[in-house]
Amino acid sequence: MDFELTKAQEQFRKTIRGFTENEIRPIAGAVDRYEATVDDNIKKLAALHINGIAIPVEEGGAGGDHVCYAIACEEVAKACTSTATLVSAKLAGLLIEMLYYYGTPAQKEKYLQPFLQGELEGCFGLTEPEAGSDPGRLCTTAIKDGSNYIINGTKTFITGAPLADFAIVMASTNKSLGTKGITAFLVDCDTPGFSKGKPEQKMGQRGLPVGELIMKNVVVPETAIIGKEGMGFRLAMKSLDCGRLGIASVALGIAEGAYEAAVKYSKERVQFGAPICNNQAIQFMLTDMKMRIDAAQLLVYRAAVSKDKGSSSFPFEASMAKVYASEVAMFVTTKAVQIHGGYGYMNDYPVERMMRDAKLTEIYEGTSEIQRMVLARTILK
Amino acid sequence: MSIDIKLCKDVWVFIEIKDKKIENTSLELLGVGKMLAADLKQKLCAVVLGKDVTQYTSLLFSFGADVVYNCEHELLETYTTDAFTNVLDEIVKEKKPDIFLFGATNVGRDLAPRLAARLNTGLTADCTALSIDPESRLLQQTRPAFGGNIMATIINPTHRPQMATVRPGVMNKIDPKECYGIVENYPVKLPAENLRVQIKKIIKNISKNVNLVDADIIVSGGRGLGGPEGFELIQQLANALGGVVGASRAAVDSGWISNDHQVGQTGKTVKPMIYIACGISGAIQHQAGMTGSKCIIAINKNPDCSMMKIANYALCGDLYDIIPLMVKTIQEQNITK
Amino acid sequence: MKLIVCIKQVPDTTEVKLDPKTGTLIRDGVPSIINPDDRAALEVALKMKDANLGTTVTVICMGPKQADAAVREALAMGADSAIIVSDRAFAGSDTWATANVISSAIQKIMDYDLVFCGRQAIDGDTAQVGPQIAERLNIPQVTYARSVKVLGDSRYEVCRELDDEQQIVEVTGPALITVVHGLEPIRYPDFRRIFQAYSGVFEVLNWSQEELKIDANKIGLKSSPTNVKCTFPPELRKSGIRLEGTNEEMVKQLFDNMLGEHILKRRA
Numbered sequence: 001m002d003f004e005l006t007k008a009q010e011q012f013r014k015t016i017r018g019f020t021e022n023e024i025r026p027i028a029g030a031v032d033r034y035e036a037t038v039d040d041n042i043k044k045l046a047a048l049h050i051n052g053i054a055i056p057v058e059e060g061g062a063g064g065d066h067v068c069y070a071i072a073c074e075e076v077a078k079a080c081t082s083t084a085t086l087v088s089a090k091l092a093g094l095l096i097e098m099l100y101y102y103g104t105p106a107q108k109e110k111y112l113q114p115f116l117q118g119e120l121e122g123c124f125g126l127t128e129p130e131a132g133s134d135p136g137r138l139c140t141t142a143i144k145d146g147s148n149y150i151i152n153g154t155k156t157f158i159t160g161a162p163l164a165d166f167a168i169v170m171a172s173t174n175k176s177l178g179t180k181g182i183t184a185f186l187v188d189c190d191t192p193g194f195s196k197g198k199p200e201q202k203m204g205q206r207g208l209p210v211g212e213l214i215m216k217n218v219v220v221p222e223t224a225i226i227g228k229e230g231m232g233f234r235l236a237m238k239s240l241d242c243g244r245l246g247i248a249s250v251a252l253g254i255a256e257g258a259y260e261a262a263v264k265y266s267k268e269r270v271q272f273g274a275p276i277c278n279n280q281a282i283q284f285m286l287t288d289m290k291m292r293i294d295a296a297q298l299l300v301y302r303a304a305v306s307k308d309k310g311s312s313s314f315p316f317e318a319s320m321a322k323v324y325a326s327e328v329a330m331f332v333t334t335k336a337v338q339i340h341g342g343y344g345y346m347n348d349y350p351v352e353r354m355m356r357d358a359k360l361t362e363i364y365e366g367t368s369e370i371q372r373m374v375l376a377r378t379i380l381k
Numbered sequence: 382m383s384i385d386i387k388l389c390k391d392v393w394v395f396i397e398i399k400d401k402k403i404e405n406t407s408l409e410l411l412g413v414g415k416m417l418a419a420d421l422k423q424k425l426c427a428v429v430l431g432k433d434v435t436q437y438t439s440l441l442f443s444f445g446a447d448v449v450y451n452c453e454h455e456l457l458e459t460y461t462t463d464a465f466t467n468v469l470d471e472i473v474k475e476k477k478p479d480i481f482l483f484g485a486t487n488v489g490r491d492l493a494p495r496l497a498a499r500l501n502t503g504l505t506a507d508c509t510a511l512s513i514d515p516e517s518r519l520l521q522q523t524r525p526a527f528g529g530n531i532m533a534t535i536i537n538p539t540h541r542p543q544m545a546t547v548r549p550g551v552m553n554k555i556d557p558k559e560c561y562g563i564v565e566n567y568p569v570k571l572p573a574e575n576l577r578v579q580i581k582k583i584i585k586n587i588s589k590n591v592n593l594v595d596a597d598i599i600v601s602g603g604r605g606l607g608g609p610e611g612f613e614l615i616q617q618l619a620n621a622l623g624g625v626v627g628a629s630r631a632a633v634d635s636g637w638i639s640n641d642h643q644v645g646q647t648g649k650t651v652k653p654m655i656y657i658a659c660g661i662s663g664a665i666q667h668q669a670g671m672t673g674s675k676c677i678i679a680i681n682k683n684p685d686c687s688m689m690k691i692a693n694y695a696l697c698g699d700l701y702d703i704i705p706l707m708v709k710t711i712q713e714q715n716i717t718k
Numbered sequence: 719m720k721l722i723v724c725i726k727q728v729p730d731t732t733e734v735k736l737d738p739k740t741g742t743l744i745r746d747g748v749p750s751i752i753n754p755d756d757r758a759a760l761e762v763a764l765k766m767k768d769a770n771l772g773t774t775v776t777v778i779c780m781g782p783k784q785a786d787a788a789v790r791e792a793l794a795m796g797a798d799s800a801i802i803v804s805d806r807a808f809a810g811s812d813t814w815a816t817a818n819v820i821s822s823a824i825q826k827i828m829d830y831d832l833v834f835c836g837r838q839a840i841d842g843d844t845a846q847v848g849p850q851i852a853e854r855l856n857i858p859q860v861t862y863a864r865s866v867k868v869l870g871d872s873r874y875e876v877c878r879e880l881d882d883e884q885q886i887v888e889v890t891g892p893a894l895i896t897v898v899h900g901l902e903p904i905r906y907p908d909f910r911r912i913f914q915a916y917s918g919v920f921e922v923l924n925w926s927q928e929e930l931k932i933d934a935n936k937i938g939l940k941s942s943p944t945n946v947k948c949t950f951p952p953e954l955r956k957s958g959i960r961l962e963g964t965n966e967e968m969v970k971q972l973f974d975n976m977l978g979e980h981i982l983k984r985r986a
Contacts, residue, residue: 008916011791014749015907049910063913268683270697275685462849462859487880491861494813494846498853503814503943506844525952527841528731531743533949540943577858577893581875582886622982630732633900640900641881646843655981664732665952676981677958678972684960693958694975696968706969715985716973 046118077253605660
């Protein structure tokens, strides 16, 4: 058993940390306040060849591994969750796995390569107003018409939708088959009949563009299908696991960021003639925060190592890491606000933003409740 | 080929001429050189390279030089590494000084290492204290290292001359008095083709008119400002007191203010009457540049940072509240330096 | 063009602290970094590489084996190959001896157009090694550089940034240029190249005293002309007065005190 990072991973962490401190942290507050997009930094990172972190260089990736995936999401999330969530989607996860593992060479060339190089933005559309945790209720349909399909329906809460040039849309090609009748389509956002709703106003991660995809008689060719007809849901479920690792890492990073802010503040804030960190009440809070963060980090890194090894326990570990890390993020950010007292509730300090940001990690890429259901299924098998 | 130690005597100071004026640092070197020469019972010699150099001789005597070596040449009017190294190499090998001091200026730090390498002797950079060890009669050269975290005393027992560059603003000039000494005009042979770097253009930097070194009052900002806009507040306070704006390395590195404002180990050494440190924690490397200040005022949220500990007056609180109050008080009460 | 960049791995001196009890440096846990001026020197060389097809950048780093990390970072930033110059015999070298070692490594490379160094290293702040290497190689030096323009025929225009002026100078290669940081933005290591740098894609050579064929009397602690006689902690000022009360009260006390001490006065 070895808990050490490799030298390459250490260098990777140092580099992404430096980038975050110089480029991301200074604007994190403004990104939240003005719901600003973080496009520039995403482009700068693409130019530094970070996208597709675990994909070989010959195929347009960075030639790294999923431990670095976790490190990148973690480091960026210490400063800005909105950026971190976008980074998590550009480095690995759902969209990349769908295209990389199941896309045809033509699909890879048209979508994956430009996506990795930062020339095209994409999003993944599964969730609908009536179908969140229960994808069997999907209303979006794709009806075969000769060699084409005609897609109708609305996708909601889609991360990255407002910026996307293309979308992977999950649509039902055969309603009677439930999830086994779901097919994944690659759809260009400029296809006639395709439109986007207004970006959503959110509680946290306000720099993360989230919105609707609206499809009215959108015609796509057969070649737009990823995998085969009816395989969409299965492929998505396989790819989701990696996305969960990303979100778990984001949650871990938020917790670490809030914890660091709390430690610093508790040393600086003087009440009753001494820094408040001299009080046991504060010390116990800090200790509880740190213990949980360390435990979350171990879960996250173990899942990442399993992914790199191709271990079959990865989905279980990624789910566990996601539930635990997101709940730690909520716990730690809440305590961090408490330690900051009145100041913690004001937007002069970053912890109130982190607390709002953290909440989403318990919800997106599968709520904690759904994760627990899935985990229980494995435990009781 | 090294120089024989037994034959070496006298303390030399390299006199730097800039815009037809002797640099202050060179006069400071004469001040410390005078003490070293007295301890060694040797002579203090000033070496001047340039054009029309005889004009400086009497001033050099009045600031303590016993001997002035004048090296006169057209090609020495503006400093170049090759010309100055060639001339000094020759004169040092002929006259064999025991000690040779340079200001740690742009010129001194370009010239001294090149010359030391040619003479195969040691060189100590950026000294803040010089003294003679009474027993060994060696030059003890003290300088900060590791960003000012530690002081080191360096000696050069076996090679000559003992060379050092000295930090500007640290040594004291003597009070000038009318004095006479020996003048020697040293003949210079300098073929133009030996000069391998040509200066095409010199652009005087008007914007870089931050005269920290001579300022009575300095108001400095650091990381605690939180952003470049904080320096507007710093400037207001500096204006109210007739002072200039300084900065810590953290503020400069963050790009909030240009590096000519930087005080500290890698910036300027300052000795103002009043130094007001706003949002500067007082890293040792910053302290290295300002602890000579007569009165230090620290404004900081963190009561336990180093700056608050070394300050004459420590104000714990938010500088964005305190500085406007200070400006208001200065204006209302007609306070001045 | 063939460019050589000399880099040093240094402790991040902003993180170094002094043990208040023993007066010695606490170096544990202090991160090692590429010296900031050296990083700027590398950036200048890499910019020349970007603009001039066929230009190669070789990094030389003298130091202990751990300097490997600095070299890999330089490769990730864009250097093509690296040489680590390491030997126990080099330990304790002062700037004179260090310049002897590095210049002998450059002489072994033989074919080069420009050598770049940082102006100075943050652990020593001497600014001596660059000019001393130039002297050993008998090539011209240009210190305090900000940027370099290629004029052709081995001629280069260098912009020097001095305390109160800027100089534009021309020099013919081979020459040595020392660069100052903080004036131009410096690139980040490329993530793809980080993984490549650690998987043998770039050439990294290790040269010891034997490879350099350098005399023992030119290297190391014993041959260095300068010796450290002693070290001691810097003198700290004593604490003054900690003002108490509201902001208004503190500011009033401050000015009352300073007027009382005649450090400030009221305008007549």
